[in-house]
Amino acid sequence: MIILRLLWQIPAGLFFVLILVLFLNEYATARPSRRVKDIAYAATNTPGVDAERHLLDVYAPRKAPATARMPVVVFIHGGSWNSGSKNLYSFIGRRLAKQGIVAVIINYQLSPAVRVPAMADDCAEAVRWTTQHIADYGGDPNRIFVMGHSAGAGLAALLATDSRLFAKLGMAKNPVKGAILDDPAGLDMFDYLTKLEYPNDQQYLIPYGKDPAVWRAVSPMYFVSDTTKPMLMYSGGRTYPSITSSSQRFHERLKAHNVNHDYKVLPGKKHVAMVTQLFWQHNLVYRELLAFVGAGK
Missing domain, CATH: 1.20.5 (Single alpha-helices involved in coiled-coils or other helix-helix interfaces)
Known part of the structure; x- marks a missing residue:
């Protein structure tokens, strides 16, 4: 007993x-960090603005450098384009801020309320807000990087490759200096939705619609060029086959255009573990990210 x-x-x-x-x-x-939450990045009196989804949080070190502004990372959450919230990723904001980075964690509109092109526009709008206001939090508006996991990584890749998103907002140039892609989904939805080779693939026709021209228009694969921004890419060794395949092809496309990038497959990692590993401050992704964005410089 x-x-x-x-x-x-x-x-x-x-x-x-x-x-x-x-x-x-x-x-x-x-x-060591301070959080300012629920900042509206789109004018609340504008038609179509969602009071919950057009919000972002800023995480900044409490002890900011006296003379230099810090690099900025805008993080975009995943969730199959129909779920997710910035509120689930405060641990990423805290860990980035602790290591000398101003982090911006954003919400964006989700399916079925909108489709992916509108989500990309939201993310671009959040980056524009960042360029205009991040200096107030100690961030450098000339060193803005985008980061995401899963669907969010696909959107981050699109921001880094398709400057038309910013031209629509009246911005003369793309303000994104580089991208960190964590197990990215959506790199080539034109190929993915044309084939529909995996179980339940048709669910993605809700956020993407049924027009192949739209699938291509929001697939970063087709916007890689010789001027594409530098990237860090990571995929899990046990992630979804579609992510493995598209990440490898994206890597090859970046190489073909001599884009400065690094691609690693992390052995044994499944899709969800690729983001939960970011709970640990000394994770490989953080270590390489710090050098990539020039933290401490």
């Missing part, structure tokens, strides 16, 4: 220790 009681207590004790460690880690990470 005593042994049984002890066996029941061990998992509970380990669980308590784990929760305590996670809490202390999060507290230690949060203290």
